[in-house]
Amino acid sequence: MTERDTASPGQQSSASDMPRMIAISSGKGGVGKSTVTANIAVALAQSGLRVGIVDADIYGPSIPGMLGIVSGGKPQMSPNGKVTPSEGHGVKVMSMAMLSDDDAPAILRGPMVTKYLQMFVGQVDWGTLDLLLLDLPPGTGDIQLTLAQAFPLSGAVVVSTPQDVSLKIARRGLRMMEQVKVPILGVIENMSGFTCPTCGTVTHIFHDGGGEAIARELGVAFLGKVPLDPGVVDSGDAGTPLVKSAPESPASEAYRSIAAALAGVSTAAGIATPFAWTLGDDSGKPAAAPDAARDGTPDRLLSLDHDAAGLVLGWADGQVQRLGVRDVRLACRCAKCRDEVTGKPLLDPQTVPLDIKVTRIWSVGNYALGFAFSDGHDTGIYTFKQLHTMQGTEVEDV
Structure with a gap:
């Protein structure tokens, strides 16, 4: 798909x-x-x-x-x-x-x-x-x-x-x-x-x-x-x-x-959705899932935060991961940034500022996040699986 x-x-x-x-x-x-x-x-x-x-x-x-x-x-x-x-x-x-x-x-x-x-x-x-x-x-x-x-x-x-x-x-x-x-x-x-x-x-x-x-x-x-x-x-x-x-x-x-x-259906807990988080005033920030939701599932997102070093994501397998904002921007797979047929990158890394910021984050159903960046880009969909497999800095579990 x-x-x-x-x-x-x-x-x-x-x-x-x-x-x-x-x-x-x-x-x-x-x-x-x-x-x-x-x-x-x-x-x-x-x-x-x-x-x-x-x-x-x-x-x-x-x-x-x-x-x-x-x-x-x-x-x-x-x-x-x-x-x-x-x-x-x-x-x-x-x-x-x-x-x-x-x-x-x-x-x-x-x-x-x-x-x-x-x-x-x-x-x-x-x-x-x-x-x-x-x-x-x-x-x-x-x-x-x-x-x-x-x-x-x-x-x-x-x-x-x-x-x-x-x-x-x-x-x-x-x-x-x-x-x-x-x-x-x-x-x-x-x-x-x-x-x-x-x-x-x-x-x-x-x-x-x-x-x-x-x-x-x-x-x-x-x-x-x-x-x-x-x-x-x-x-x-x-x-x-x-x-x-x-x-x-x-x-x-x-x-x-x-x-x-x-x-009687109940589903496994993840991060509270739907949400639309504006980082400028911190409005709409999603609530984290309870600790009991840690069931080992590798790509179920349980928490989302942001600090001066980048995005901090907590997963149900216990991993807490920090991703640099510029790395996330460069990983965008939307039609503007990557050829849909060949998969060839279309985004020139030289055009992405070193100090780029995330301005907004929103949920995409149960499986992905959307990001708006300070360079005006906001059309990418980042699946949990993609984010979980990105190279970042492992954060000590808190």
Whole structure:
């Protein structure tokens, strides 16, 4: 995967304001991912949690219809100037479908899609939430990378059907999330089998056991199988998810089981994100992770500081590292500083002042940092892995 310079150095909400965010993804379309998302969200709400959904499929939004929310019209604004989300069956929702007419296409280029996604998460008056589910479009493109870079995702769930082609593409989605350091919470096998309502015979239309096999192969949790149920279609069209319209059905039981697993998810602690630290007045400096987070993981950042000699980074493997600011500037891999095809450096070291300073530092999802320097450069993304392997001065552990 190629790093894209899409992370913004703009202001972000503090980590304490952000709920746990879980991305529901799929490698390909047509696997029932949005249906799974809607039913899991309602099951979580029924269990007493405060839940929201961001319908991140800008071009093909479907969550509002599944939850009985009327699309279109001008959104309401809260007193603090944020968009007020709609609500259906106890779940708060923000979607492109709520900003346009039902049959109006979203004709948008990449930068506008990015702006809408950031608005859907950061400029919506969600109130206090326990969980925010992000219903992603299929694939591993701009939308997935934007969300992974802009927000500290607690984890991702991959939805697949049992047939081989779906599982192969799902594997790519899993690998993409791993590369941007989003924890994989597990795999859901949707449409796993059809139970005859008359005789009870189970027919595995799309094969059997593929989701469980791929989870085992990749070393991630298998969250469960959701059987085919004709009621899923009727309930979705009626705006009442199956977990409410047919709570005793096998599919509803599967949704509740998956929801219970996700409700108890906890992720390994790292440096408090998101953050945007202005070094001039020290505003926005991130809080360090607790000492208990030292689990030996080599490229999980636990602390970040700055002194006259450079940047000081503490890692979960116990290493505390000091990097010179000029060294960090010269190591930039953005398109302005390094050829994206050949990897050849484009930055002339003679143009970088010896006394260059860092003016701002911000988080890029769970896996990287962005830096603004006193020479005006601010487009590079430095992954934790890259920073951890840079040659610096080892600092005595404190």
